[in-house]
Amino acid sequence: MRSLEDRFNKDFQYDWTFLNDVPFDEEFIEATTAMASGNAQYALIPAEDWNRPSWINETLFEEALQLMEEKNILYGGSKSYRNMCRFNSGFFFRQKILDQYDYYFRVEPDVEYFCDFPYDPFKVMRQNNKKYGFVIAMYEYEDTIPSLWEAVEEYLEETKSRDADMENNAFGFISNFDFFGKSFGVLDSNSDYNLCHFWTNFEIGDLSFFRSEKYIKFFEYLDSKGGFYYERWGDAPVHSIAVSLLLKRDEIIHFDELGYKHMPFGTCPSAHYLRLQQRCLCDSNHPDNIDLNVISCLRRWWKDGSGKYFLKHDS
Structure with missing residues (x-):
């Protein structure tokens, strides 16, 4: 919070909204209110928006937890993590405390912002x-x-892809397996989804999109499959697939001038003059800088999304 205030919000005084499934203690409220340059507000997430739904088969759920723990899958044995992913996929934008806002900037613990923001992203x-x-x-x-991805394909078939503008959306970003640069993607997928997703510990979004009928239909269809609990579906691939299918690709923006880190990966502006101008405390050549790493999908976005147009080629 201090990092984001120092690098951005001290100049704009936007509100901070804190959501939790249990009440915040007075010490937390006092400290964060003092840190905020704008107003700070706090809300309790309703149990029905946070807890796993009653229709989840508890036996299958417990078996999934055990299996993922045995495979050492990240957060595979966590019940609360699954609640968080489902909440961020389908319920954060429904919280009444957010009704007054048009946009959100998701801020997570343990994120550090390296550079002064050169503009107001909102x-x-x-x-x-x-x-x-x-x-x-x-x-x-x-x-x-x-x-x-199987659930996504079923959704598209059932809805006849009515909400997906396949000519203008970013479907290629999440489905293309072709070369980019001198290499293929680093991972081999077992489906037609290439596994690319936007990392949601930094995301800025238009709440009207998430509140829209087409997004809610998409989420509720996926939710009905139980994959948030029987597997460990993250909100990042859910958001990423949704915006890639349901938005036009030029409605998605890569903020490539911003630098931040959430362990274990970070990003830093590549241009030397930008790092000086924005007082960056990062090194674009550091091994933690993910932009051109083999596990990054950024070059895929440049090629198949709406990024670096000079990398596009005629079809």
Whole structure:
């Protein structure tokens, strides 16, 4: 919070909204209120939005937890992590405390911002009709989402792809396995999903998209499959697939001037003059810088999304 205030919000005084499934203690409220340059507000997530639904088969759920723990899958044995992923996929935007807002900036613990923001990203979003913004794109762990793409394909078939503008969306970003640069993607997928997703520990979005009928239909169809619990579907691939299918690709923006880190990966502006201008405390050549790493999907975004147009080629 201090990092983001120092690098960005001290100049704009946007509100902070804290959500939790248990009440915040007075010490936390006092410290965060003092840290915020804007207003700070706090809300309790309703149990029905956070807890796993009653229709989840508890036997299958416990078996899934045990199996993923045995495979050492990240957060594979965590019940609360699954609640968090489902909440961030389908319920955060329904919280009444957010009704007054048009956009959100997701802020997570243990994130550090390396550079001064050169602009107000909310203003950039509004002026350029952007609906979703990201900084890092990378591959998902397939063991956490083995049946997610199957559910997506069923959804598209059932809805006749009415909500997906396949000519103008970013479907290629999540489905293309072709060469980019001198290499293939680093991971081999067992489905037609190439596993690319936007890392959601930094995301800025238009709440009207997530509140829209087409997104809610998409989420509720996926939710009905139980994959948030029987597997370990993350909100990152769910958000990424949704925006890639349901938005136009030029409604998605890569904030490539921003630098941040969430362990174990980070990103830093590659241009020397930008790092000086924005007082960056990072090294674009550091091994933790993921942008051109083999596990990054950024080059895929440049080629198949709406990024570096000079890398596109005629079809």
